[in-house]
Amino acid sequence: MTTVLILLPIAAGLLIWLLPLNRVSAGSLALLAALAEVGIWIQLVARYDFERGGLQFDQQRNWFGDLNVSYHVGVYGFSVWLIGLTVVAMAAAIAYAFWAGRDRTRAYMGLMLFLTGAIVGVFTAQDLLLFYAAFEAMMIPLYVLVGVWGGPGRMAATLKFVIYTMAGSLLMLAAIVVYGLSQNTFDLVDIGPSSSNWVFLGFIAAFAIKAPLFPLHGWLPDAYRESSPEVAAILSGVVSKAAAYGFLRIAVAKFPEPVQDFRAPILALAAVGLVYGSLLAFRAPDVRGVIAYSSLAQMSLITMGVFAVNDLGLDGSVLQMVNHGLVSTALFLLAGMVERRTLTGELGRLGGMARGRPALATLLMTTGVIALAVPLSSAFAGEFLILAGVLRHGWGWAVVGAVAIVLAAMYMLRLISAVLHREVGPAVSDAALDLRPAELGVVVPLVACLIALSAWPAAISQHSFRGDRPQADVEAQFR
């Protein structure tokens, strides 16, 4: 079942790329494949035994035996939710791309589906080398998706993006070689803990760049601004979660001693990133800038939760990964819809879009309010748990986090009012219509997921770790 989840989109992507389909049939086939993927995931949730927890649906086959590398995939409780986020967000992105109409549809859809398979691969890989392969395989379609279909500054943006992320990844490769060979296995379940600081830092470098964590976020604004909205949505909503997953699954679980040593600096960087990202988001001149920097802030918050390594922090960070993934995907897609109507994302030229466009206003407002963690929202639950988690390591961290939540309210409300309210901006014409049914079909499911999670955040926070005891599960290295 896990293998099907990985291979189905890749096979569908190859098929779409090879068959001489026209734009409509290629798009619908891709959407069908993405929805089938969601269907398989629903099966997975239904059949995953949350009472028992631990690794389920695992499959193992030899890849190369002399170094004990194998194709080993499986699903943990928390990876169930991250896979769910991936398949739902990818389905929305593919649907939006289909509706918006991209040149060279077959290639585009093929790459999007390939990307889906690669991300699911990251969340299910139980072998270090397979994890690395999937982590890098994400880069191959992303490089082309940003570089070919992006905006005018796409070349510089992709180059920066690739050089940054590959620098981290290659350090991780060196760390994997050292770690795996010193333990004589590359299997993530079997491999024992390591106390090597250098190996730990190799992994951290890769994940900190991908997340990103301050000060390694240089690639983020360009990549998020220059790519098409659905690719930006996937980048910030899903791909960044691969890094948070790596923190949780590898860095925290396999390196207990280095985590103790490096907790303070990592929490400090995350706290700086949280405040700095929030301030930049407040100052950003365009819609995408606000969302991009808020993504930096949110990923920093999630990182704080993971590195708290206690029940509350871990629960909160998994919940917040899903929340932020959905929020960010929905916001980037909405930003794309606004940009389609006004041909600009500059906040100074927007405004007054709420008048006569109730659907857009309602959806942007709902998503924005959830993003700023208003009480009763799922993001509030997630952030509260994270703050309670880091409080155990010093009240200072929690204060910084709380300040950042206030800042989040500031930048989100600024975004909402700049787009929806105030007087009508020069770029907004009366001819710009409200959201079309197809656009509603893309965004409404995402917002519905968020509302459902707000009603029952425990669906994730109590069903992520074995016996709902995250700390014990991490200390047992998910074995």
Next chain:
Amino acid sequence: MIDRPQIDWFALAPVNALLLAAALALLCAVLVPRQWRKPVAGVLCALGYAAAFGLAIALYVRSAQAQGVVVDALRRDRLAELATIIVAASGLLATAISYKERWREHHAGEYYALLAAAGGGMVFFVGANNLLTLFLGLEWFSISLYILCAIERDRLGGLEAALKYLVIGGFGSAVLLFGMALVYGATGELELSAIAAAGRESDSLLLLGLAMIVAGLAFKASAAPFHMWTPDVYEGAPTPVTAFMSAATKTAALVATLRILVTAFPENAHVWTVALAVIAVCSLVVGNLAALVQKSVKRILAYSSISHAGFMLIPIAANSALGGRALLYYLVPYAAMSLGAFAVVAARERELGVPVTLENLAGYGWERPLLGISMWAFMLGFAGFPLTGGFVGKFYAFAAAYRHGWTWLVIVGVIATLVSLYYYLGVVRAMFMRRTEDLQLAPIGGSPPREALLQTAVFACLVVTVGSFFAVQPLIDLAKNAAESLAF
């Protein structure tokens, strides 16, 4: 009267098949009417390589026990046979890539004869177990390649390349020969294992000879600082010849290096492992930094070939069974990637009629999807991305270095890989992310017909490049058996 030695004709069959093909192709130049010359000579060359390929597989299967051939002048072992398989496959693909090259038709017979002869020399070279046969094989394939570079006499670039190759290659051979003479002087032996038995650890004559042998072989493997000829020769030679050189010559030179150093100089391992590591680092630095500023795609690939010499010297420097496996595995996707990449360059060159630069590659990926996707895969493979064999090859090379205790070499390799991304992805960027219309480029006289033969060859390279990522275990088993022929 000297007794005639026992000769294992089966072990010599791949060399003889290629020599026969060379002789017949050369006869074609005289006996076959002009319009039939090219197809007949081409088919003969291809048949020679196919026969060598098949015979090498048969020999690999039946050579579980290594044995000497012709009084131990050659070795019949799985190392030699695996290298023969790679060389023969490269030659077969190079023949397919060459077929539609636009040179003057009446050289066709000579061209294919020399191509087959060069392959024969390499097959002889990788089996050599004696300093004399080793040198014979080296000169045999080198002289064939010198002429192949200059086969287009009208092109000044080709002549310059050939002359440069001849002078520098001749110098490299001389250094190698001098080194061999010193080793012979120090030990009184020519056969590799006998040198190991007779050599003493701290014999300055032997060490000097060893250094000169390493330098001579590094010339052929185009490792820095012995790489000066590579960019000019790769650029100036006809592209199919470059493709063949980059895949087969490198295979032959690296396999021979592995065999000589491990068999003849085990006592001096502490010296040559360090020397090779230094050469590897030099190649990585020089190759990757110089490639960054190139505009011509052939020059980029030439510098990439230098940096890959560095990557593949790392496992040899590790001096272990794992290192041997790593090298022999890496050669398979590497040979496929370089042949394929040069083949794509050749295809573009034939369309435009001018040397291929990053500029005039613009939009090519969308015009020719098969070639574009393949080139993409080859570039990712060179850069060590997953889903290509290049990734597993690099991983094995790093693993060998780490097992040897050289974590610093892993770090150097990783940084070199990072630098290399810029120019490898630069090629992808040029092919896919710019549009032909933007640059106002059009092929001279519209698009030429598609070449089935070249595209088949590129597709085969693509299959090997990607397939070697998934089928690691079978390839590693092949490499492991081959590496076991040496006494690590």
